[in-house]
Amino acid sequence: MSALRVGEGGGSDRRAARGPGGRELGGQASVDWGRWFGPAGRTDYDRYARQYVQRLLDEGRIEELRSAALTGTALARARLAEFYAAQGRIEELRELAGTENARLALLLAGTLADTMAGQDGLEAAVAVLKVRLEIREKDARDQLIELLRAQDRVEEAVTFLQARPDENDYAGWHLLVHLLLVQGRIEDVRAMAGDSARPYARSSVADIFAEQGRIEELRALAAPGHTGLALLLARTLAGQGRVDEGIAVMQERVDANEEYARDWLIDLLVEQGRADQAVTVLEGMPYAPYTSISTAPINVARVLDEQGRAEDAIRILRTRGPAPRQLAALLAGQGRTDEAVQVLDRAMADAKHSSVIEELAEVLAELLIEHGRIDELHTRAETGHRAFGVRLAAYLAEPGRTG
Incomplete structure (x- = not known):
């Protein structure tokens, strides 16, 4: 039963990020949109999460992986469970799997008993699979269903899961739906x-x-x-x-x-990738400056920029903003650094909350450094927001920096 081996999965995915329909993300973009507004979509987020968790494992940074697992990062929880099982750290695995969904654990134990050698091996396999089912790992669910079908136990599993429904047993309920669909x-x-x-x-x-x-x-x-x-x-x-x-x-x-x-x-x-249609819908939407929480203008600007239409993206953000960070990045990417600085200065002047002002100052400091305007950053550090001085100090502290 190799499909249920402890420790499988979690390999790094190094393929280029692509959106739905296979469209490559950011191929012609003038700025790094992942940096300025996060990943382009769930595909990117999942890829980054897998790479992060695999790096922690590869570098032996288990305490960091444990911290990520305990704060709710599903992928980290699954990989940590597999690590504990492979290392024979049963007590820590028990703690990670928890005592919830005892009926699911009982079902898993009955299903896996014939394929595992020894009580510790069975307990570890049950705990790992339980964690993976609770975080809705598709591979884990499919592997379990395959095993139940091979043992001709699908009907038995359905009857077992239906016998005492628990509204909080999400993993068992989710499994039950899939088993019912297997039966038509x-x-x-x-x-x-x-x-x-x-x-x-x-x-x-x-x-x-x-x-x-x-x-x-x-x-x-x-x-x-x-x-x-x-x-x-x-x-x-x-x-x-x-x-x-x-x-x-x-x-x-x-x-x-x-x-x-x-x-x-x-x-x-x-x-x-239907940028023109997206623009048409966007321009038909009502717009209230500084009160709208819609991310639609940024999303439309993003796809325009990815298609090599940076000027159209700039127009969208100028007329449908506010999105000063993204607008400044686009302008700077087109060599219009003075305009980018003006956008951020204006946004800082208009901002009402100190946290927003600090964030914008950090972005502006980074932009000045990237474009070699260190003297201007020096001046701002002396007379402006403290974030300028903090970023300048960090820049000067880098090896080989003299000012």
Whole structure:
């Protein structure tokens, strides 16, 4: 049963980041958007998380990995469980797996007993798989289902999980949905989606339908008013190459004036690299300067810049901002450093909160250093915000710096 070996997984993914539909992210971008506004999407975030966790393992930084696991980083928790099991650190593994979902642990023990040698080996394998199921690792779930099917125990597992439902047993409930689908019991799954005792049930079942490409089942759940599920349906359609259908789904929600529908339609268009359509939707949105929390202008500017249209991106941020950090980065990337400095100075003057002012000052200090304007940073350090002096001191402390 190699699929259930302790310690598998977690390898570093060194492929170029790509968005939905295979579009490479940032290929022609004039600025590093990951630096100025975080990863372009979930694909990038997951890739960075895997690389970070693998680096901690490779460098033996287990205490840092433990800290990440205890603060809720799912991937770190799974890899730490595997590390503890491989090292035979059963007490620490018990603590990490916790005592919740005792019924799930009992099911796993019965399923794995014939494949594991010794009580410690069985306990370690159960604990690792329990952790991985709790954080919804697809590989762990699929491996368990494969093993249950090989043992002809799917019906037994379904009966066991249904016997005493626990509304807090998310991992067991999630596994049950998948097992029911393996048996073709779609009506039971539909009923579970409407379970009033589980407020997360509808969206969880929708996630599973999306993962399995069950478009019509997903469409039935994405009823009017469920805008987030409509976006999930649209993205699933796009993932199947049915991009126009997905866009039409979100356009219907825009026409119905559902909350967030315009923003999410723009997200979908950006993910598909449809910059001009995204611009059209954006420019049709009402805009209230300094009160809007929408990230749509930044997302549209990002895709424009990725397509080599930096000037169009600058226009969007000038007219649909405020996004001073991103606008300054774009301007500086086009050699318009003076304008970039003016944007940040103006934003600092308009800011109401000290934390925002400090962040903008740090960005401005970094920009001045990158463009060799150290004398100007010296002047600002003497007369301006303390962040200028802090960054200048750090710069001068670098090896080989003299001022």
